[in-house]
Amino acid sequence: MRPNLRHTLFAAATLVAPALAQAADYLSIGSCPVGCAAYTWSAGIADVINKNVDGVEATAEETKGYVANIALMQGGELEASMATSLSAYEAYTATGNYAGTEPGKIMAWMAIAPVAMHIIALDGGPINTMEDLKGKRVGMGQPGGVSMLDANVVMNMIAGDDFEPFRIRLGDMIDGLSDGNLDAALWNGSFPLPPVIKLSAQRDMKLIPVEDDFFEALRAEYPPYFRLTIPAGTYEDVTVDTPTFGLANGLVISADVPEERVYLMTKAIMENLDTLAGIHPAFGNMSADTILNGFGSPLHPGALRYYREIGVPGIEDFVARTGG
Incomplete structure (x- = not known):
């Protein structure tokens, strides 16, 4: 699949360069469908x-989502990808959704921001609470994406x-809401989320809160989920804080990428967070204090080297805890 992923941007290069040269020169970063935050992050990075970084040609790859990203990395078709902390751990240990795969191939790189469950509806529509979702037309996210599993x-x-259920990408779900073909997404x-910003500018929308009782039942069954809040003002029409839940979210990278290359890329990203914050506000909240958030799998040696160099708080405890 690698030639297909590269074809749009690197057709000539992939035709003439041997596989080992591609691995040394190119970095494909798996993201999600265009319009999702993870694609914006990948493109900015x-x-x-x-x-x-000299000698590296990086590109953001549109994919079906985080689940697909891990499979593509395990197949050698991506060097890096966006992933949740849960999928990163399961991929490294070959457990859970990735039981039976080769362990140790996919390593932690850097945390970016938490992912938050959005339950999106229109003002004046039939959805006011989570219970109202019963019997309704609900956008769930596309196959291959973590969002669909969470939904x-x-x-x-x-x-x-x-x-x-409508198992479609976020942009299509937002169109369905706006057109009246979906009750919730x-x-x-x-x-x-850029498509939700667009919806808020065009229609009166709302976010449905996740009640405490539901969250406690959810966490009892799925411990990696944690409580968080989407702040008031994140979207134009949403003027109150919205309680919800989520997972930690960040970058993972193949263990096969050379240490020096990962060190230089990590340094470049961390020293340009102000530039990246102009691309997406999530980068404005990144720092040495947050870079390890949520990860339970070992860091790539190149990233570990840089984090030790800048004195990331808790780095040695993290190494001892993860065995990296």
Whole structure:
């Protein structure tokens, strides 16, 4: 699949360069469908790497989502990708959704921001609480993406099979909401989500809060989820804080990428967070204090070297805890 992923941007290069040269020269960063925050992040990071690290040509790859990203990395078709902390741990240890795969191939790189479950509806519509999702037309996210798995968990707990699922990408879900073809859309992503900003500018929308009782039942079944809040003002129409839940979210990288290269790329990203914050506000909250948030799998040696160099708080405890 690697030639197909590269074809749009690097057709000539992939035709003439041997596989080992591609691995040394190119860095494909798996993200999600265009319009999602993770694609914006990947594109910004690729641009920073290209401008600051000699010998690397990075590109953001549109994919079906985080689940697909891990599979592509395990198949050698991506060098890096966006992932949740849960999927990063399971991929490294070959457990859970990745049981039976080769362990140790995918290593932690850097935390960016938490992903937050958005339950999106229109003002004046039939959805005012989570219970109202029963029997409704609900956007769930596309196959291959973590959001669809999270939406499945939510809807199974609320409604069992008493709803009509639409397993489509976020942009299509937002269009469906706006056109009246969906009653609600569920998406677990880092805020603000550009398509939701667009919806808020065009229609009166709202976010449905996740009640405490639901969250406690969810966490009892799925401990990696944690409580968080989407702040008031994140979207134009949402004037109150919205309680919800999420996972830690960040970058993972193949163990096969050379240590020196990862060191230089890590340094470039961390020294250009102000530039990246102009691309997406999530980068404005990144720092040495947050870079390890949520990870339970070992760091790539190149990233570990840089984090030790700048004195990331808790780095040695992290290494002892993860065995990295």
